[in-house]
Amino acid sequence: MNSDTLGNPSPIRRIAHLDMDAFYASVELLRYPQLKGLPVVIGGGRSAVQAALDALADDPEVQASGNPRAHIPIASFSQLKDYVGRGVITTATYPARKFGIGSAMGMMKAAKLCPQAIQLPVDFEEYRRFSRAFKQVILDIAPQMENRGVDEVYIDFTDVPGGQREGGRVLARLIQKSILEATRLTCSVGVAPNKLLAKMASEFNKPNGIAIVYEQDLQSLVWPLACRKINGIGPKADARLQGHGIHTIGELAAKDEQWLIDHFGQATGAWMHRAAWGRDDRPVVTESEPVSMSRETTFERDLHAVRDRMELGAIFTRLCEQVASDLLRKGYVGKTIGVKLRFDDFKIATRDQTLARHTADAQTIRQAAGQCLKRVPLQRRLRLLGVRVGSLARAEDASQVAASEAHEVREASAYNSDIWTGQLF
DNA sequence: TCTGGGGTCCTAGGACCC
């Protein structure tokens, strides 16, 4: 082991991956403790919950309790069998999973499996509040944190006090305890020499678990796992690997690097080989800038480009306004405007167009997105429509010049007619 | 009544420039 001039051992790289346990469901159960132990699914928008909450608005005792939601009678919640429309399950509680319900499952299919399951609408605002809370707890203890979405982070333990003790277990326990105290939520932590192994390790002892992995644990703990457990190997790559008789990470590691490159390409092949051998030197990235912002929506029924053009036009305008307001609120402008369509056969088409200048203006975005739409063949009915703005820059960097120029662009194109509504801008 | 929404990154071809 290396040491500094005082003879202290230099720290070994220790990276943690922290994953909140059944995050959305756990947050909902804090608000609705009466649902504990019942099959509950979260997904879709509509639900009787708001009406039930409103019905309690006049009850002073309930309002004084601090959490009126806890007083909603179980019979007042929506059940899956009452759900109408499209949408998928975002999360299912453990009792619901026993019926075979899982995330990404269609609501209608889930309703057949467990019609009596209670259905709650997704409340991203609330999940984001809890997300900010648990991340702040971590930052106060270990400042080198990388965001990986609403319920996951990587943390660099290497130079944090306690981060080396028992391979990181001491610090992991402290963080778990602090998060539980601040949010009443549990999480699972994996600590390993790098992000790749830490991510796998955090799954080992779920829920509320800690797993410590060292380099020398590769053969015993990692090689028996399915290739799919490698973050970055999805269903397609896994199927191809299986086609070659490779099922476990150990079998992948046994393959010659050149063989993998020959079959999966230079970059992917070499990466697969490194991953199977537990090698990963990606740093923990504490700050990053967004690349794109988008809004998309799946219609309640498939829409016809001509017959439903008024409806489509209204939705299209709303999406552009939403993206524009997202950009404005977060302080970004974008240069590449694009549309995304999903047809009734689930095929996806995208078109984009790069403007001369950055913009966050709804009408400029709609104008450019409308041009993109004109390049898509619209024979089939549409299931989904999306609007995307990419090549982002911070609004202050692009300065006010962009705003005034965007206005000129809008003026210049003021009399172009729109593909669906013929509206003038 | 199968199959959401918001992202990132990679690849590959063509245009265009040097």
Next chain:
DNA sequence: TCTGGGGTCCTAGGACCC
């Protein structure tokens, strides 16, 4: 005339992740 590269930007699609 024939044959050459590299580099960057743009566009479309696709895999993957949470």
